[in-house]
Each structure stands twice: as C-alpha cells, then as structure tokens.
Amino acid sequence: MKKLICTLCILVLLTGCVEKKYIERLGIITVIGYDLLEEGFLEGTLIFFQFDPNANSVSQIITSRANSAKGIRQDANLKSSKQLVSGQLRLAVFGSQLAEKGIMRVTDTLARDAAVSDLLYMTIAEEDAKSILSSNKMEDAADIGNYLNSMLRKNIRNEVLPYSTLHQFQHDYYDIGRDPILPMLNLEDGKPVLRHLALMQDDRLVGKLPVKKGFYLKLIESRFEAGHLEVGLPREIFKPYFKSDRNHEEIDKMYVTFDEIRSKSNLKLTSPDSLEFKLEVMLEGRILEISDDLKIQDPKVVKLLEEELADLIEEEIKNVVEVTKEKKVDPIGFGQIYNTQRPLKSKEEWREMIPDINVEVSAKSRIVRHGIIK
Amino acid sequence: MKIQLQVPEGIQIQAFYLIFLIHTTQVGTGIMGISTHIYAEAKQDAWISVIIAGVWVSISVFCMSKILNQYQSADLPGIQVDIFGKWIGKILGTLLALYFFSLLISVLLNYIEVVQVFLFPTIPTWLMCLFLLSLVVYAVLGGVRVIVGVSFLFFIGTFWLVIVLYKPVSLMEWNHFFPIMTTPYSDILQGTFKATYSLVGFETLMFIYPYIQNKQQAHRSVQIGVWSTTLLTLAVVAVTVGYFSGPQLERLIWPTLSMFKIIQFSFLERFDIIAVGIWMIVILPNMITVMWLCTYTFKRIYGLKQKHVLYVSAVLLFFGTILFQDRLQINYFTDKLATVGFYIAFVYPLVLLPIVLGKNYIRRKRGGSQ
Numbered sequence: 169m170k171k172l173i174c175t176l177c178i179l180v181l182l183t184g185c186v187e188k189k190y191i192e193r194l195g196i197i198t199v200i201g202y203d204l205l206e207e208g209f210l211e212g213t214l215i216f217f218q219f220d221p222n223a224n225s226v227s228q229i230i231t232s233r234a235n236s237a238k239g240i241r242q243d244a245n246l247k248s249s250k251q252l253v254s255g256q257l258r259l260a261v262f263g264s265q266l267a268e269k270g271i272m273r274v275t276d277t278l279a280r281d282a283a284v285s286d287l288l289y290m291t292i293a294e295e296d297a298k299s300i301l302s303s304n305k306m307e308d309a310a311d312i313g314n315y316l317n318s319m320l321r322k323n324i325r326n327e328v329l330p331y332s333t334l335h336q337f338q339h340d341y342y343d344i345g346r347d348p349i350l351p352m353l354n355l356e357d358g359k360p361v362l363r364h365l366a367l368m369q370d371d372r373l374v375g376k377l378p379v380k381k382g383f384y385l386k387l388i389e390s391r392f393e394a395g396h397l398e399v400g401l402p403r404e405i406f407k408p409y410f411k412s413d414r415n416h417e418e419i420d421k422m423y424v425t426f427d428e429i430r431s432k433s434n435l436k437l438t439s440p441d442s443l444e445f446k447l448e449v450m451l452e453g454r455i456l457e458i459s460d461d462l463k464i465q466d467p468k469v470v471k472l473l474e475e476e477l478a479d480l481i482e483e484e485i486k487n488v489v490e491v492t493k494e495k496k497v498d499p500i501g502f503g504q505i506y507n508t509q510r511p512l513k514s515k516e517e518w519r520e521m522i523p524d525i526n527v528e529v530s531a532k533s534r535i536v537r538h539g540i541i542k
Numbered sequence: 543m544k545i546q547l548q549v550p551e552g553i554q555i556q557a558f559y560l561i562f563l564i565h566t567t568q569v570g571t572g573i574m575g576i577s578t579h580i581y582a583e584a585k586q587d588a589w590i591s592v593i594i595a596g597v598w599v600s601i602s603v604f605c606m607s608k609i610l611n612q613y614q615s616a617d618l619p620g621i622q623v624d625i626f627g628k629w630i631g632k633i634l635g636t637l638l639a640l641y642f643f644s645l646l647i648s649v650l651l652n653y654i655e656v657v658q659v660f661l662f663p664t665i666p667t668w669l670m671c672l673f674l675l676s677l678v679v680y681a682v683l684g685g686v687r688v689i690v691g692v693s694f695l696f697f698i699g700t701f702w703l704v705i706v707l708y709k710p711v712s713l714m715e716w717n718h719f720f721p722i723m724t725t726p727y728s729d730i731l732q733g734t735f736k737a738t739y740s741l742v743g744f745e746t747l748m749f750i751y752p753y754i755q756n757k758q759q760a761h762r763s764v765q766i767g768v769w770s771t772t773l774l775t776l777a778v779v780a781v782t783v784g785y786f787s788g789p790q791l792e793r794l795i796w797p798t799l800s801m802f803k804i805i806q807f808s809f810l811e812r813f814d815i816i817a818v819g820i821w822m823i824v825i826l827p828n829m830i831t832v833m834w835l836c837t838y839t840f841k842r843i844y845g846l847k848q849k850h851v852l853y854v855s856a857v858l859l860f861f862g863t864i865l866f867q868d869r870l871q872i873n874y875f876t877d878k879l880a881t882v883g884f885y886i887a888f889v890y891p892l893v894l895l896p897i898v899l900g901k902n903y904i905r906r907k908r909g910g911s912q
Contacts, residue, residue: 175676187664255812282660285812286803335804343787501717508720 191219195228195250199313201297202237202274203263209233210266210274212240213301215313218250227311231298237277255283258317260290260334261297261353267366267373272341275371278334286335289320292366292373294354305359316360320351323362327386328379328396330365330499341371345503345518349385352376367497370515375495377488384488387431387449387481389500397426397453401476403460409469411461422460424473426453428536437505443524445502449481449531455538464538474533481531489527496522543628543843545620546613547752555750557759559690563831564744564767566693570828571652572740573775574796574821577782581791584733586718587725589780591733596772598734598888599741603768605891606744607761609898610751618748619842625894625901635843641882642836643855643862645742646829648879650674650863651872653825656796660818671863674822674829679856681830682837683849686753689834693827700824704774706813707781710801714784739880740775742887743828744768749835795869 201213214230228250232243245252260278262271271292278284293300301312309315323329329351330336340348348371352364364376365385377385383397400421431451438444455464455473463469492499502525503518512518580588613621618638623631654670681692747764754760782797785804794800799821805813837855841848866872 179673179676186669187662282814286800287806333804338790339785339787342790342793344789346787504715504717508717511721511724 189251189253192221193251194219195248195252196256197241197252197254198227198256198311199259199261199301199316200240200254200257201261201263201293201301202240202266202271203296203298204266204269205233209235210237210240211298212237212244213261213298214240214244214252215301215311216248216250216252217256217311220250225311227313229301229312237274253283254281255285257284257288259313259320260288261300261316262290262292263296263298264292264294264373265296267292267368270371272371275334275337275341279338284334286333288334289317289324290332290334290337290350291316291320292350292352294352294364294376300353300355300360303355303358303360305357312360316353319360319362323351326396328382329362330382330386340499343501343504344512344515345498345505345507346501347497347499349382349499351379367492367495367499369495369497369519374497375491377491381484381488381491384481384484385499387451388433388435388447388485388488397429399424399426399477399480401473401480405472405476406460406462406469409463409466409472411463413461419459422458422462424455424459424477425457426477426535427456428454435500435502435505437509438528440506440510443506443521443526445505445525445527447485447527447529449485449529451477451481451531451533452536453533454536470535474535477533477535478531481533482529485529485531486527489525493523493525498522502527543620543623543632543845545624546615547617547620547842548615549752551755553686554753554755555687555690557754557756557763559694560747560750560754560760560763561767561770562694562697563690563750564746564764565770566697566824566827567743567746567831568741568768568771568828569774570740570743570825571649571656572742573778574652574656574798575794576737576740576775577779577797578791578794579736579739580733580779581783581788583736584730585725585788586720586783587723587730588733588783589719589776590723591730592737592772592776592779594730594734595737595741596769596776598738599744599768599772600765602888602891603744603747603761603764605895606747607764609891609895610748610757610760612898612902615752615757617750617752617842618745619839621748621894621898625897632843635839638886639836639839639843641879641886642832642839643859644875644879645883646832646836646859647862647866648872648876649825649829649832650859651866652876653821654863655869655872656799656818656821660799661815667866668860668864671860674826675856675860677826678829678833679852681826682833682852686750686834689827689830692830696823696827700820703817703820703824704777706805706817707777707801709805710781710785713804714781715787716784718784718788719780735884736880737775737779738884738888739876741768741771742883743831744771745887745891746831746835748891749838 195216195218197214197216199215203211205211211231211233215227217227230244230247232240232247234240234243241252303312306312306315309318324331330349332350337348340346348368350366351362352366353360354363362379364378365382366373367375367377400423403420403422406422429451431449434448436446438446496519503512580591584591619635622634650671654667657670658665681688778798782791782801785801786797791797799814799818802814802817837848837851840846840851
C-alpha cells in the first residue's frame with residue numbers, strides 16, 4: 169500500500185513537468201495574412217485574441233516582416249507581451265502578389281505544424297492581405313477575423329463558395345489532374361467582401377472568376393443540396409404567357425431566381441484519345457422570384473421554363489469551361505478522371521493537355537414548386 | 543526445461559478472449575502510419591496489398607495452430623527446444639525475446655514522438671517513457687488474466703474511434719482507386735511486405751497457448767482476431783487513400799492521425815488532440831502483451847523469476863529508449879525491426895510446421911517399430 173501511494177505521488181508530481189500554457193499569457197492567433205514585399209521579404213499580418221481581463225480590446229493586430237512564415241511569428245513575438253500560438257488559426261489570407269508567385273512557400277508551414285487545424289480556411293486577397301485585415305468594418309463581430317471567418321463559413325455552408333479548407337487545398341494541389349480553387353477577398357467601401365474565385369495553377373494565382381460563375385463549377389463537380397441561382401432568360405419567348413405587363417419593357421430579360429436547388433452530375437470521359445468528356449447535369453429547383461407576371465400554373469410554361477433554364481445552364485457551363493481552358497487550370501478535375509483511365513506522370517503533362525479538352529454538356533432541369541402564389 | 547507446460551486452472555483463460563488479446567496486440571503504432579508506407583509501394587492498389595497480407599496472416603495462424611496441435615500444451619520456446627535441441631532452441635528463444643524487447647522500444651519511441659509532435663513539443667522522452675513503463679510493469683505484474691482483461695477493456699474503450707471516421711469517409715474520392723490492378727505485381731507484394739509491420743503480434747498465440755482453457759476453440763478465436771485487424775487496417779488504408787491525394791499521402795508521416803484533424807464537434811474543436819491522447823489506450827495493451835511475451839520467454843528459457851526479468855527489462859527499456867534522438871534513427875530502427883518481424887511472424891511458422899510434422903512423424907515411426 170505504501171509503495172502504491174509513493175508511486176501515485178511521484179506520478180502526480182511528474183505531471184508538473186509537462187509544459188503549461190496559461191490562457192491569460194497567450195495571444196491566440198485567429199487570422200494570418202501574408203504579403204510579398206519587393207525584396208522577397210514576407211510581410212505577415214496577425215490578428216490574435218487575448219484573454220487578459222485588463223486589456224481594452226479583445227483582439228490585437230501586429231504586422232511583421234521576415235523571410236519565412238515562422239520567422240514572421242518570431243518577429244511578431246518581439247512585438248507583443250503575449251506568447252503567440254497558432255492552434256486556433258481559422259483563416260489565412262494571401263496577398264495577390266504572393267499568390268501570383270505561389271503560396272506553397274507559406275502553406276508548407278501551416279501543413280507541417282501539427283497545431284494548425286486542417287479546417288483552416290484559405291483565401292486570396294485581390295490586392296494585399298494587410299489592407300483587408302486592417303479594415304475595421306466588421307458588422308457586430310468581435311473582430312475582423314471573426315467577421316471574415318463567419319462570412320466564409322456561412323457561404324461555404326450555403327454552397328456559394330467552394331470548400332476551401334487547408335486540407336482541400338493541399339489535396340487538390342498534390343492531386344494529379346486537379347487544381348485548387350480559393351475564394352478571393354476584396355475591399356468595397358473599406359469593407360471586406362467576396363466577389364471572385366481565384367483560379368490557381370498549382371499554387372499560383374492565374375485568374376479570377378466571379379463568384380456567380382462558381383455556381384456552375386460546383387454544378388459540374390458535385391451534387392448540390394442547397395444553393396441559389398439567379399438567371400436571366402430571354403423575355404420574348406415568354407411574352408405570350410404573360411398575365412399582365414409589369415411595365416419593364418426596356419429590359420429584354422426575364423429574371424428568375426431559384427433556390428432549394430438539388431443537382432446531380434455525371435462526368436465521363438468518352439474518348440481518352442481526343443479528350444472528349446460528356447457531362448450530364450440534372451437540376452431541380454424551386455422558383456422564388458419571377459420578374460414578370462407569368463402564367464406559372466400552365467404546364468406549357470413550366471416546360472418552356474425548364475427548357476430555357478437547361479439551355480442557359482449548358483451555355484454557362486461551356487463558358488466556364490472555356491475560361492478554365494484558356495487559363496490552363498483544372499479546378500473541376502477533368503485530369504483526375506483522365507488519370508483513372510490513362511495514368512498521368514505529372515501535373516505538367518496534364519497542364520499541356522487542358523486546352524484540348526472537349527466537353528459535351530447536356531443539362532436537364534425540373535421546376536418543383538413555385539412559392540405560395542400562382 | 544519442460545516442453546509441456548501445465549498451467550493451474552485458476553490462471554487459465556477462455557479461448558474467446560484471444561480475439562481481443564490478438565487484436566489489441568496487433569493494433570498499435572503501426573496503424574498510425576501504415577498507409578503511407580503501403581501507398582509508396584503499391585499506389586492506388588494499396589488495399590489489395592492489405593488483403594494479401596491478411597490472407598497470409600490467416601495462413602500463418604493456421605500453421606501455428608497446426609504446430610501447437612502436435613503438442614498437448616506447449617509454447618514456442620518449449621517447441622523450439624524440443625525440435626532443435628537444448629542449445630539451438632535456447633538461442634532461438636533468446637532471439638525471440640530480444641525481438642520483443644526491440645518491438646517495445648519501437649512502440650515507445652513512435653508513440654512518444656507522436657505526443658511530442660502533436661501535444662507537448664517540450665515534454666522529455668524519459669518522462670513519457672517513465673509514465674508508460676510504470677503502467678506496463680504494473681499490468682504485467684498482474685499476470686496473464688490481467689493482461690487479457692486489459693486488452694478486452696481497452697478494445698471496448700477504443701473501438702469507437704472507427705465511427706468518427708465517417709467524416710473523412712464522406713470526403714473520399716473514388717477516383718483515387720482507379721485504375722485498379724495497374725501497379726506491377728512486384729510493387730503490390732512490396733506493399734504487402736510493408737503492411738506486415740502493422741499486422742505482427744499474432745505470434746502471441748504461440749506463447750499464450752498453455753494458458754488457454756478450451757484449446758480446441760483457440761484457432762477459431764485467433765482467426766476472428768486477426769481478420770478483424772486486417773479489416774480495420776483495410777478500412778484505414780482505403781479511407782486514407784480516398785481522403786488524401788496520392789502525393790499528399792506520401793508526404794505524411796502519420797496519415798491516420800492526420801485524418802482526425804478534419805473531425806470537429808460543436809463542443810470539441812480539435813478532435814485530433816483527443817485522438818492522440820486516446821491512442822495511448824490503443825498502444826497500452828499492445829505494450830503490456832509484448833512486455834509479457836518478452837519476460838515470459840526469458841523466464842521459460844532460463845528459469846528466472848518473471849518479476850525480476852520484468853524489472854530489469856523495464857530499466858533497460860527506459861535507457862534503450864532515451865538513447866534514440868531523432869526521426870531518422872527511429873525510422874531506420876523501425877524499418878529494420880519490421881523486416882525481422884516479417885520473418886518471425888510470416889515466414890517462421892510456415893518453415894517450422896513441416897519440420898515439426900516431419901520430426902513427430904519420425905518419432906512416431908520409431909516408437910511404432912520399437
């Protein structure tokens with residue numbers, strides 16, 4: 169018994185040897201922004217939370233310079249009384265100059281550090297990261313990091329943005345026949361907003377795509393369970409079915425908004441030699457808004473709407489694919505599918521083949537409901 | 543040294559518990575990083591390698607049980623002395639004990655490194671080593687029944703970790719598995735060879751056999767045990783290959799643990815931290831059984847008191863472990879050990895079986911003619 173008590177005492181005391189972290193002494197980094205300066209230096213902007221009851225504000229922002237990402241943290245430690253830790257890092261913002269050169273230089277440390285979560289969101293700033301993180305328009309969020317993080321999370325949940333976590337980025341970066349795609353942050357009247365998606369060649373920013381077009385990208389690669397779509401259909405075709413005229417003669421489009429979209433897609437490689445892909449998209453949605461007074465209860469009208477919508481989707485998908493071909497990027501993963509039949513040796517091999525892709529699109533759509541009025 | 547071992551009924555165990563004993567002895571640190579090693583060889587056909595390895599394990603277990611059936615109640619150290627004579631038998635037994643000793647060092651080193659990388663970067667190796675070894679020594683002092691009890695309880699305590707894999711499963715990409723069967727056969731077999739490191743441990747059967755009450759059911763229990771390990775390994779390998787892209791997987795050291803990084807609950811943000819902690823419960827029964835095997839073998843061969851051997855081994859393990867300094871040394875050591883383990887668990891029983899059968903045949907013939 170004595171022995172047991174002795175052992176227990178020793179074990180309890182020994183646990184004291186383990187490193188301790190007092191929350192009051194920590195600066196918990198939530199957002200980090202990286203910019204490339206002209207001399208090859210990196211400029212890092214860190215936002216961190218502090219749990220010091222005496223402090224005036226909950227978060228602080230520090231800018232520091234170094235040659236490496238971890239150097240930035242070392243340098244930032246010299247500028248703060250808090251021990252900076254990265255276990256709660258939620259968001260990384262990369263300045264466009266850095267992104268054009270490649271962000272893997274910095275991402276490596278995020279992936280290597282076991283403390284950093286794989287669920288960290290990756291974004292690209294349309295200009296520089298520092299100005300976005302220095303913005304003070306953050307609605308009622310506790311700090312700018314919190315605002316950016318909830319904005320991204322909400323939009324990813326609503327399937328407006330692609331799933332852009334650190335894990336997904338690395339997955340797409342390393343996978344042969346696929347490129348990552350990341351959301352871009354921009355300032356509008358000093359407030360950070362999401363306007364574009366960044367098209368990446370490996371880890372280099374080569375172009376951007378409006379977020380609305382991103383819908384079609386998602387339509388190709390995955391099944392939707394939520395989502396929202398606004399389309400302009402040619403007004404002329406529907407004219408015979410108008411109940412009344414709402415006096416918008418000068419607009420030649422009829423705008424219809426869908427939500428509760430469910431879609432399925434099937435992408436197949438029909439001919440590996442000529443890079444022919446066949447894409448079938450089936451989309452189901454609910455009408456939420458029509459800009460004209462349409463006789464929606466008429467089956468003919470619904471059918472016409474469905475056909476027009478399908479045509480439009482085909483057209484838009486083709487446009488998006490054109491853009492990716494032009495930029496030689498493959499966010500959809502055509503190469504992955506090709507790779508399952510003809511193993512590719514390298515990412516570069518596929519990169520050269522991207523412009524020769526042919527995609528035959530056939531879309532079908534179905535309107536399930538149209539609100540509580542006829 | 544007696545070849546047959548009569549174990550008092552009070553410390554015997556039911557064959558049923560072999561399922562858990564064998565399973566927990568097989569699952570340990572190996573499964574944390576196995577997918578990377580298999581993928582490096584067999585690429586998208588890694589899962590085929592695991593299945594081949596599983597079948598091989600099954601065959602090896604079959605051979606073991608055939609060997610054991612030749613005797614009423616013997617174990618491997620005893621059988622070796624019976625077959626190869628006193629001297630060679632004892633040398634082989636010592637080598638086996640040393641192998642178990644090294645296996646313990648490798649488990650300790652690998653787990654402590656994981657703790658240092660994921661949880662406490664500054665925790666000294668000796669401290670972790672002391673914690674783990676004190677638990678192991680405490681359990682082994684309890685004897686076979688405690689060891690079996692521990693493996694049963696800890697199996698129940700950790701098996702649910704499989705359930706949280708639903709999240710990575712939902713993010714799997716089936717494209718990663720195609721084209722099937724295009725890797726050369728030699729690469730797939732190389733992958734099988736790599737897979738064996740995470741499957742060794744079933745040789746416990748050859749040592750625990752005298753302690754089993756209903757010996758006729760031992761074979762079936764062990765088969766269930768090894769197949770459950772194979773299925774678990776297969777699941778882990780399949781999910782990691784689907785979840786990570788190939789080159790990404792090749793860069794990871796512990797893909798199984800990295801996979802836990804994506805799991806998040808509203809009340810628990812970083813499940814990977816918990817998973818690494820829980821992993822201690824996965825490796826503990828593993829270490830306890832191996833420690834028992836090591837000390838038991840010494841006891842059988844040299845007639846020493848198991849308690850004394852246990853204390854000495856624990857001290858030696860402690861110093862042996864803190865000798866290792868960095869990742870490269872650990873890697874080299876683990877690699878070499880995996881090769882040795884492969885021959886001991888996968889090749890040796892297959893070689894031993896015809897020898898045992900042959901010798902017994904000759905013996906019976908002689909006995910008949912006399």
